[in-house]
Amino acid sequence: MSDIEDIIRKQIAEHPVILYMKGVPEMPQCGFSAKAVAALQTTGIPFAYVNILQAPSIREKLPSISEWPTFPQLFVGGELVGGSDIVADVAQKGELKPMMEKAVAAKQAAEAAAG
Numbered sequence: 001m002s003d004i005e006d007i008i009r010k011q012i013a014e015h016p017v018i019l020y021m022k023g024v025p026e027m028p029q030c031g032f033s034a035k036a037v038a039a040l041q042t043t044g045i046p047f048a049y050v051n052i053l054q055a056p057s058i059r060e061k062l063p064s065i066s067e068w069p070t071f072p073q074l075f076v077g078g079e080l081v082g083g084s085d086i087v088a089d090v091a092q093k094g095e096l097k098p099m100m101e102k103a104v105a106a107k108q109a110a111e112a113a114a115g
Contacts, residue, residue: 004061012075015048016103020062021072022053029053032084036072039084039091045100077103 011018017040023029025037040047052059052071063069066080074081076099081087090096 002061004057005065008058008062008065011048011050012078015075016077016107017045017047017100018075019047019049019072020052020058020075021049022051024051025049030071032070033072035084036074036087039088039096040074040100042091043097043100045097045104047100076100077106 019025019033019036019040021028021033021036023033025041028034028037050058052062059071062071062073066073066075068080068083070083072084072087074083074087081090081096081099087096090099
């Protein structure tokens with residue numbers, strides 16, 4: 001495993017909700033990232049993000065790990081949810097917030113157990 005792969009896997013493991021995007025939530029650098037951020041923000045649940053424009057090695061490596069070719073990529077509870085259309089779709093169906101809440105609760109429970 002490469003160092004970059006280790007970093008990506010650690011980020012996904014450490015954050016119950018993480019979005020790999022172009023730009024930052026306050027200023028997305030593409031329409032797809034903006035759409036994913038907007039869907040995430042409707043939940044009111046904080047999320048981590050990585051600006052892949054500032055991290056070219058992650059931008060290059062992540063698609064081979066996730067088996068998803070494009071950005072943004074949303075991971076919830078360590079699992080790939082998908083890109084902007086899928087994120088917007090699960091948000092519209094009312095499935096995104098419960099998915100995120102479950103991941104956050106599981107992370108908090110694991111941290112409490114580790115104590």
